[in-house]
Amino acid sequence: MKLDSMYQDVILDHYKHPHGRGLRDGDAEVHHVNPTCGDEITLRVKYDGSRIADVSYEGQGCSISQASASVLNELLVGKELAEAQRIQATFLELMQSKGKVEPDDAMEEVLEDAVAFAGVSKYPARVKCALLSWMAWKDATAQAMGDGAERKTA
Amino acid sequence: MTQLPGLLDTEALRKDFPILDRVLHDGKKLVYLDNAATSQTPRQVIDAVSEYYERHNANVHRGVHVLAEEATALYEGARDKVAAFINAPSRDEVIFTKNASESLNLVANMLGWADEPYRVDRETEIVITEMEHHSNIVPWQLLSQRTGAKLKWFGLTDDGRLDLSNIDEIITEKTKIVSFTLVSNIMGTVNPVEAIVRRAQDVGALVLIDASQAAPHMPLDVQALQADFVAFTGHKMCGPTGIGVLWGRQELLEDLPPFLGGGEMIETVSMSSSTYAPAPHKFEAGTPPIAQAVGLGAAVDYLTSIGMENVARHEHAITEYAVRRLQEVPDLRIIGPVTAEDRGAAISFVLGDIHPHDVGQVLDEQGIAVRVGHHCARPVCLRYGIPATTRASFYLYSTPAEVDALVEGLEHVRNFFG
Numbered sequence: 001m002k003l004d005s006m007y008q009d010v011i012l013d014h015y016k017h018p019h020g021r022g023l024r025d026g027d028a029e030v031h032h033v034n035p036t037c038g039d040e041i042t043l044r045v046k047y048d049g050s051r052i053a054d055v056s057y058e059g060q061g062c063s064i065s066q067a068s069a070s071v072l073n074e075l076l077v078g079k080e081l082a083e084a085q086r087i088q089a090t091f092l093e094l095m096q097s098k099g100k101v102e103p104d105d106a107m108e109e110v111l112e113d114a115v116a117f118a119g120v121s122k123y124p125a126r127v128k129c130a131l132l133s134w135m136a137w138k139d140a141t142a143q144a145m146g147d148g149a150e151r152k153t154a
Numbered sequence: 155m156t157q158l159p160g161l162l163d164t165e166a167l168r169k170d171f172p173i174l175d176r177v178l179h180d181g182k183k184l185v186y187l188d189n190a191a192t193s194q195t196p197r198q199v200i201d202a203v204s205e206y207y208e209r210h211n212a213n214v215h216r217g218v219h220v221l222a223e224e225a226t227a228l229y230e231g232a233r234d235k236v237a238a239f240i241n242a243p244s245r246d247e248v249i250f251t252k253n254a255s256e257s258l259n260l261v262a263n264m265l266g267w268a269d270e271p272y273r274v275d276r277e278t279e280i281v282i283t284e285m286e287h288h289s290n291i292v293p294w295q296l297l298s299q300r301t302g303a304k305l306k307w308f309g310l311t312d313d314g315r316l317d318l319s320n321i322d323e324i325i326t327e328k329t330k331i332v333s334f335t336l337v338s339n340i341m342g343t344v345n346p347v348e349a350i351v352r353r354a355q356d357v358g359a360l361v362l363i364d365a366s367q368a369a370p371h372m373p374l375d376v377q378a379l380q381a382d383f384v385a386f387t388g389h390k391m392c393g394p395t396g397i398g399v400l401w402g403r404q405e406l407l408e409d410l411p412p413f414l415g416g417g418e419m420i421e422t423v424s425m426s427s428s429t430y431a432p433a434p435h436k437f438e439a440g441t442p443p444i445a446q447a448v449g450l451g452a453a454v455d456y457l458t459s460i461g462m463e464n465v466a467r468h469e470h471a472i473t474e475y476a477v478r479r480l481q482e483v484p485d486l487r488i489i490g491p492v493t494a495e496d497r498g499a500a501i502s503f504v505l506g507d508i509h510p511h512d513v514g515q516v517l518d519e520q521g522i523a524v525r526v527g528h529h530c531a532r533p534v535c536l537r538y539g540i541p542a543t544t545r546a547s548f549y550l551y552s553t554p555a556e557v558d559a560l561v562e563g564l565e566h567v568r569n570f571f572g
Binding site: 002003006007012036037038039040060061062063064066123126129 | 179509510511512515516519526527528532535541542570571
């Protein structure tokens with residue numbers, strides 16, 4: 001069934017058992033909303049030099065947006081910023097592929113659990129759900145690094 | 155098949171709507187339950203629009219050739235039909251706009267630029283309700299910000315109705331305009347017009363009624379409503395998109411200033427100043443949505459041939475059935491009135507802690523189209539402490555079998571995320 005390609009077990013698992021949820025100490029905080037559906041996330045980043053010490057978040061939204069935040073936390077915490085940016089760019093590429101990119105081994109190695117979102121890219125209305133936390137992270141990181149301060153919402 | 159008293163002959167009616175035969179996702183029959191967002195279009199309307207373009211297309215109110223005269227007659231004929239449909243005292247009180255949002259914005263801007271006694275300024279107040287669609291909130295926020303007028307609103311009761319307990323404090327001598335929805339687009343609530351209009355009249359305030367969710371579903375009589383303005387849109391009542399209506403009392407339309415300037419709305423123009431055409435043309439600058447107006451005229455004919463009383467009776471029966479069946483679904487909570495009394499056919503609900511987006515996605519896979527989100531009425535979601543709802547909304551072609559399909563679909567949703 002087509003639905004199963006969107007709601008992979010990995011995604012439902014992250015939705016039901018989110019990683020790193022809850023707000024903790026951070027260098028910058030952003031609040032992003034998806035105005036079409038009302039999904040919201042408040043996200044904080046904590047850096048230790050150029051290493052991501054923590055990404056903490058609190059939000060409400062559908063399984064896709066919540067699972068995506070959980071996957072983000074699992075993938076990015078502990079990574080160097082440059083590596084995290086590469087992961088973010090790869091995830092963005094996958095999500096904007098309209099279902100046309102079949103993740104290969106190289107992509108899977110970069111994205112790990114996040115490749116499960118490949119099926120979501122076929123549903124234009126849901127791509128924004130999957131990207132909500134990633135855009136929030138990018139924005140929070142820009143603020144923490146001092147370029148793009150004061151920008152609170154996308 | 156479930157038989158309910160008051161139902162229309164949907165088997166025959168549905169043949170008028172080609173789209174209802176669509177089959178989606180490997181053989182699932184379309185179950186269209188998103189009628190509060192837009193209704194489907196009968197063949198009669200599609201044909202009227204096609205015929206307009208195939209035989210009569212021209213600009214209106216200018217030119218002396220045959221096509222221009224035919225197009226003008228069709229466009230103005232649509233105005234006659236709409237005027238009769240809403241029992242307007244005069245056809246000149248019917249202004250065509252592009253949608254209900256434009257109609258509401260038009261009134262806000264008329265009042266913002268008006269002279270006394272209509273002028274909205276920092277000494278005055280604007281009254282709306284917490285139940286409004288964003289299109290009946292934001293224009294008033296803009297007007298309030300631009301003029302300094304105070305924006306006030308009625309709150310909601312726990313069961314999804316307007317809280318009028320403090321009506322005398324909300325609507326006061328300072329109130330210039332009270333704008334509220336006749337039927338809630340998110341909860342289906344039918345509001346008590348008379349009580350609000352009476353209080354507004356007592357203090358000399360104008361009343362604007364957003365009838366977007368009423369005009370398609372029940373007899374609409376602007377004289378009985380006793381409002382000063384009534385706004386609605388064509389695409390929710392079997393018409394095309396791109397056409398809306400603002401009805402206004404003639405003396406007001408004469409007194410109030412135009413908002414958009416351009417061709418069609420003038421009498422004479424010189425380089426330093428202009429005089430304006432009488433209403434409704436004063437408020438219809440530029441080439442209007444001609445084909446869309448013709449389509450709306452055909453939609454009005456279609457609805458009139460069925461009879462709005464019959465439409466209302468059908469929807470009441472469907473709503474009663476749907477409200478009952480939905481409450482059989484475990485963990486389902488209706489947001490809004492839980493009976494069919496004083497209630498339209500839009501039913502919002504939450505299903506346990508399953509997010510509406512996920513509900514809608516799994517329903518879609520079964521061919522069932524519902525709306526999910528905040529329905530452009532985010533304050534209602536905030537009021538009830540929920541991020542969003544799933545909304546099923548019915549129309550004259552909806553059947554009890556479609557209600558059953560929804561209920562079965564929701565069981566499937568529960569199993570999927572259970």
